[in-house]
Amino acid sequence: MHDPLSTVMTQRLGCRLPVIQTAMGWVATPALVIASSEAGAFGFLAAAVMTPGEVRDAIAAVKAGTDKPFGVNFHMFQPGAAEIVEIILEHRDQIRAVSFGRGPDAKMIGRFRDAGILCVPTIGAVKHAQKMVQLGVDMVVVQGGEGGGHTGSVASTVLLPQVLDAVQVPVIAAGGFADGRGLAAALAYGAAGIAMGSRFLMTRESPLPDAVKARYVRAETGDIIVSTKVDGMPQRMIVNEALGRIERSGRIGLWLRAIEAGLAMKRQTGASWAELYRAAKGMTSHGGLSLPQAMMAASAPMLIQRAVVEGDAAGGIMATGLVAGRLGDLPGCAELLSSIENEARERITALAPATERLPA
Numbered sequence: 001m002h003d004p005l006s007t008v009m010t011q012r013l014g015c016r017l018p019v020i021q022t023a024m025g026w027v028a029t030p031a032l033v034i035a036s037s038e039a040g041a042f043g044f045l046a047a048a049v050m051t052p053g054e055v056r057d058a059i060a061a062v063k064a065g066t067d068k069p070f071g072v073n074f075h076m077f078q079p080g081a082a083e084i085v086e087i088i089l090e091h092r093d094q095i096r097a098v099s100f101g102r103g104p105d106a107k108m109i110g111r112f113r114d115a116g117i118l119c120v121p122t123i124g125a126v127k128h129a130q131k132m133v134q135l136g137v138d139m140v141v142v143q144g145g146e147g148g149g150h151t152g153s154v155a156s157t158v159l160l161p162q163v164l165d166a167v168q169v170p171v172i173a174a175g176g177f178a179d180g181r182g183l184a185a186a187l188a189y190g191a192a193g194i195a196m197g198s199r200f201l202m203t204r205e206s207p208l209p210d211a212v213k214a215r216y217v218r219a220e221t222g223d224i225i226v227s228t229k230v231d232g233m234p235q236r237m238i239v240n241e242a243l244g245r246i247e248r249s250g251r252i253g254l255w256l257r258a259i260e261a262g263l264a265m266k267r268q269t270g271a272s273w274a275e276l277y278r279a280a281k282g283m284t285s286h287g288g289l290s291l292p293q294a295m296m297a298a299s300a301p302m303l304i305q306r307a308v309v310e311g312d313a314a315g316g317i318m319a320t321g322l323v324a325g326r327l328g329d330l331p332g333c334a335e336l337l338s339s340i341e342n343e344a345r346e347r348i349t350a351l352a353p354a355t356e357r358l359p360a
Contacts, residue, residue, distance in 0.1 A: 004348050005183075005341065008170045009042075009139065009192035012118060013096050014069040016040035017341055018193025019183065020141065020172060021200045021333075022122075023073030023099055024149075024319075025049040025301055026308045027207060028200075030058050034065035035205035035333040040341070044071040044099050049301055052083040059091050069096035071120070076104050089115050099141070101150070109136045122174065122195075124152035129163045129171075140167065141195045144175030148198050148321035151175070151226065151236050164190045178323045180343025187348070198321040204332045209311030213330060215240065215318060221325030230303065230317060238324070241314040242303070 007018045021028065021036035023044035033043035045062060047055045055072070062070055072095055074084050085108065088095055097118040104112075109119050118138040123129045124147075129140045142163045144156025152159070156175040164171050173186035174195035186194045200206065202216050219238045226236045229246045237243055307316025331339070 004187065005344060007187070007192045009172060012138070012170070013042045013071075015042040017337060018172075018187070019337065019340060020044065020174075020193065020195035022141075022174065022195050022197040023048065023071070024197050024201055026305055028073070029207050030061035030065060031207065032200065032203070032205050032333075033062050033070050035203070036200060036337075037062075037066050037068040037070050039333040039337040041200075041333070041337055042069070042071060042097070044073050044097075047072050047074045047084060047088075048078055048100075049305075050084075052080040052087060055084050056087050059087065059095070063091070063094055067094070069094055071095065071097035071099055073099040075100050076108070085111075088112075088117065092117055097138075103132075106135045113138070120172070123163075124150075124159070125154070126159070126162050126166050129167050133167045133169055137169065139170040139172060139192065141172045141174050142191075143195075144173075146236075146322040147175035148236050148324070149319040150233055152234070160186070160189050160191060175321065176323050178327060180340045180345070181347055183340055183344040184347035184351075187344075188351075198324040199327065199336065200333070201320070202324065202327050202330055203336060204330055206330075208308050209313075211311050211313045212307050212316075212318065215313045216320065216324055217328055217330065219320070219325055221322060224320055224322050224325050236320065236322065238318040238320050240318060242307075242317050246317075 005018055009018045010016065017040040019041040021032065021041050021043040023046040025046050026049055028044055028046035030045065033045050036043040045058055047058065050058060059072065072088050074081060088098060089111070092115045095117060097120045098112055099120050099122060101122050103121050112119050113136065120139045120141060121132050121137055122141040122143055123132060124143050129142065132140055140163065142160050143151065144159045145151050145153050146156055156173060160173050170192040172193050172195050173189065173191040177183065177186065177194040177196050178199040183194050201208065202213065206213070215238060223239050224236060225239055226234050227243060227247060228234055229249065303317045304319055305316070306312045307318050310316065
């Protein structure tokens with residue numbers, strides 16, 4: 001008998017369950033990737049906020065902690081991107097996929113595919129899914145407007161079927177998914193699985209400091225908004241003291257924060273001002289951003305780091321999906337994936353008798 005949780009996604013990525021743990025910056029660390037992969041999901045390592053040396057060390061740590069296949073997230077405009085690509089290719093024995101938002105061109109995608117590494121970008125619009133498929137990607141993750149961080153305006157229940165109708169590659173649903181009911185619903189739409197960020201962020205293995213985890217647990221849906229003030233693009237976050245100040249500030253204040261965050265990124269990555277400028281410039285040509293927007297986007301992650309790494313729940317910003325507003329616990333990854341599997345199977349089984357009574 002066919003297992004409804006065995007999909008083209010699980011078959012191609014080599015995971016037990018059709019669930020992806022997304023590559024949240026500074027959150028999708030080796031420990032979280034190991035825990036999620038061992039529990040049956042497909043974990044993505046967040047290399048987009050790492051230097052090449054850190055990427056090499058993090059990949060080695062994941063490989064030391066699990067023999068399960070895993071993925072790496074990066075973007076082509078980060079400092080050291082070319083070296084990071086070579087590091088990923090060196091570890092194609094266990095790295096099964098790469099993910100990206102601002103990603104490589106057709107030639108680079110071809111290099112990954114030749115190495116047996118699947119390209120699984122995250123998109124938020126039908127036209128972006130079509131463009132990625134034209135470039136040769138293997139699957140797409142479709143993030144609806146409920147998703148955390150940079151997000152669009154179209155809800156998952158509308159965007160997902162649009163993309164399913166528009167492309168001929170496997171589609172994975174993201175934005176608003178956190179449990180087995182959501183997985184069953186995504187499969188019913190025709191998706192090959194779901195991708196979750198906020199739910200994995202709110203687990204025991206997540207590296208967030210306790211004070212920040214507590215803010216996520218307390219947040220209700222009304223405490224989560226979409227702001228364009230952080231870097232000029234819509235971004236979904238928890239309202240806190242830092243975001244309140246940003247929302248009240250003018251254009252000069254935004255630039256001052258961009259410069260401050262840029263200095264912090266320069267200190268952390270060792271990149272020169274020229275490298276940071278080139279990264280921002282590359283984002284303008286790929287993502288349709290103005291140079292000021294791109295410069296703020298390139299440095300805004302440092303504001304997130306202040307919360308998720310340094311534990312400053314008031315002074316940093318906390319990206320999250322809207323679904324975090326209904327989550328009030330911090331399960332372990334094994335407990336979470338077991339619950340998702342059991343609930344999905346229950347919902348699918350409950351629907352089966354009614355389906356069988358339908359006329360042919």
